[in-house]
Amino acid sequence: MELRQFKYFVAIVDCGSLSRAAQQLYVAQSALSKQMTELEGELGTQLxxxxxxxxxxxxAGKVFYEYAQGITKQVLDAKAAVHVAADSVVGTVVAAVPQSVSPMIALPLMRAAARRYPEVVLHLNEELTGNMVDQLLRGRVDMAIFSPTMPSEDSTFTPLVEEEFVFLESPQDPLALPPGEVSLAQALARPLVWPANAHGHCTRWLVDTALGSAGYPAARVAAEINSVYTLKAAVEAGLGPTIMPLGLAQREVSEGRLRAHRIASPAMYRTLGLCLSVHLPTTNAKRAIFRLIGEVIRGLCTSGQWQGTRLPAGTKA
Known part of the structure; x- marks a missing residue:
């Protein structure tokens, strides 16, 4: 297989047709079709x-697409790396950020990167956590903000912040609890509005794991919604309460649209940090953005802008 076949395949899928991909690549459509036929012949399957x-x-094409994206990105990174000075901070960095973290850090991080490293193009991919695992391990992203649940043989994890889970409900809900701390039993008394538990590592999976370690069964489900914004709207509309990190709903809480209760359990928190694949090379740009993400997150935590967080023990502000 040749690199251009990977590149062509990705372009065809992204464009949705051979003709549009041919225009984008400045390649004759017949030549593009021939390359794909040869690729499928070499692989022995239709893509x-x-x-x-x-x-x-x-x-089979969906599986190949994931690898083709990663391979194409790594080759382009390698070509760019050999044409810059050894101490230059130049290039493209792709960071994956879960939906439950993006509202707090995306804008401060983009601003900091543009100010500190104007020669670095930073791509932020807001993703479901299950997608982030595959993207990092297949080389489609350079780093991911995650919990310490990735395979240690494939990745490194640098803890940055600990985030508390809170019980959230609508103040207008007739069954709403009075303000103040609640017990785990109170938080689990009603079915919850949850993200779908289609994969591990998501917020719901982390909460259920914490509940299990505390001797409680998994929470009952009122509804499953995979959009963070729709989920919060559903809670506000009175469809049921939920459990999520406070930072994700701090605007709605400050505006009085949602009520947050601290849960009386030391297990109800998650550790977030930066994951890197041990199989991918690093560059000055990747190292710079890695350090910058840590600085931004620590700053948001210590300043109180990211509510419900604390620095891990032994971490310097």
């Missing part, structure tokens, strides 16, 4: 379904 309205991936 694309061609139709009048464009192309669609087969199941």
């Amino acid at each position: 694309l379904l061609r139709g009048r309205n464009g192309v669609a991936m087969t199941e």
Whole structure:
């Protein structure tokens, strides 16, 4: 297989058709089609379904697409790296950020990166946590803000902040609890509005794990919603309470639209940090953004801008 075949395949999938990909790549459509036929022949399986309205991936194509994106990115990174000075902080860095963290850090991080490293192009991918694991291990992203649950043989983890989970409900809910701290039993008394538990590592998975370690069963489910913003709106509308990090709902809480209760349990928190794949090379740009993310998160934590967080024991502000 040749690099251009990976590149061509990614372009075809992203464009949705051979003709649009050919225009983007400045390649004849017949040549592009020939390359894909040769690629499928070498792999011994069909990757694309061609139709009048464009192309669609087969199941094998979906798997190959993930690897093709990572391989193409790493080769482009390598080409860029050999053309810059050894001490230059230049290049492109892709960081994956979970939906439950992005509202707190995305804008402060982008501002800090633009100010500190103007020659670095920072891409922030807001993702579901289950997607982040695959993207990091397949080389599609350079680093990910995550909990310490990735395989240690494939990644390193640097803890940055500990974030408390709170019980959230609508103050207008007839069954709302009075302000103040609640017990785990009170927090679990009603079915909760949750993100879908389709994969590990998500907020719900972390909460259920903490409940299990405290001797409680998994919470009952009132509804499953995979959009953070829709989930908060559902709680505000009275569909049921939820448990989530305070920072994710601090605006709604400050505006009185949601009520947050601290949960009387030392297990109800998560540790967030930066994950790097041990299989991918580092660059000056990646090292610089890695350090910058740590600085930004620590600053938001110690200043109180990111509510409900604390620095891990032994971490310097």
